[in-house]
Amino acid sequence: MPTSTWFRLNVAKRERVLEVAMREFGEHGYSTGSLNTIAREAGIAKGSLFQYFSDKLEFFAFVCDEASRSIREEMERRIARLDLDQPFDEWLFDVLCDWTEYMADHPLQRAVTAATNFELDNSVRSVIRETANQHYLQVIHPTLKLWQEHGDIREDADLDVLATLILTILPFLALAPYYDGLDPIHDLRGRTPAEQRPVIRQIISGIKPMFAPTK
Secondary structure (H helix, E strand, O other): OOOHHHHHHHHHHHHHHHHHHHHHHHHHHHHHHOOHHHHHHHHHOHHHHHHHHHHHHHHHHHHHHHHHHHHHHHHHHHHHHHHHHHOOHHHHHHHHHHHHHHHHHHHHHHHHHHHHHHHOOOOHHHHHHHHHHHHHHHHHHHHHHHHHHHHHOOOOOHHHHHHHHHHHHHHHHOOOOOOOOOOOOOOOOOOOOHHHHHHHHHHHHHHHHHHOOOO
8 A cells, every 4th residue: 555655746746657667567577677767767766666655566566456447447437338238248249359459559557467467476476466356356246147137147157157267368368469478279469459359259159158048
């Protein structure tokens, strides 16, 4: 949690520090992300960072949480505009297409998403993934329950398993088009959001038997 000094900064300065930190940690991760670089590019003294945060891990965790929060809030706005009268699998297709378009248009948030998923230090990853997962699950769990109540997901479908799969699919779609070696099957590397759509269709078709109502 940032100190009160952080919140006393003017908004523009906080946003500048956050933007620079997202870029640095997104490119280099926690271990090699440089506080010196962040301070220099944000136009502040390095010592000021320790007036805002107790240590580097708290700073990194805050950056990751802010990135996850901004992603969740934007996706909630996009989801609210989608047609709820369509079947669940078509709605899910629209959500995942919106997700890939968002990630294509927001390289900083995408880079921090990569940093949270690729972090090698277990103690660091446990801190940053816990908050990131909570942001995702705040949307996933109630949404799946709503669709089950509507009858588009079978009553006997295991929502926890379905949530687990969606929680796995989201970072895969966010990162595989932009980082080497993540997708040896669908060859998403370098594909545009429009070019990713057939793969999204294929993935949904593969998991549909888990939730589709029996006719």
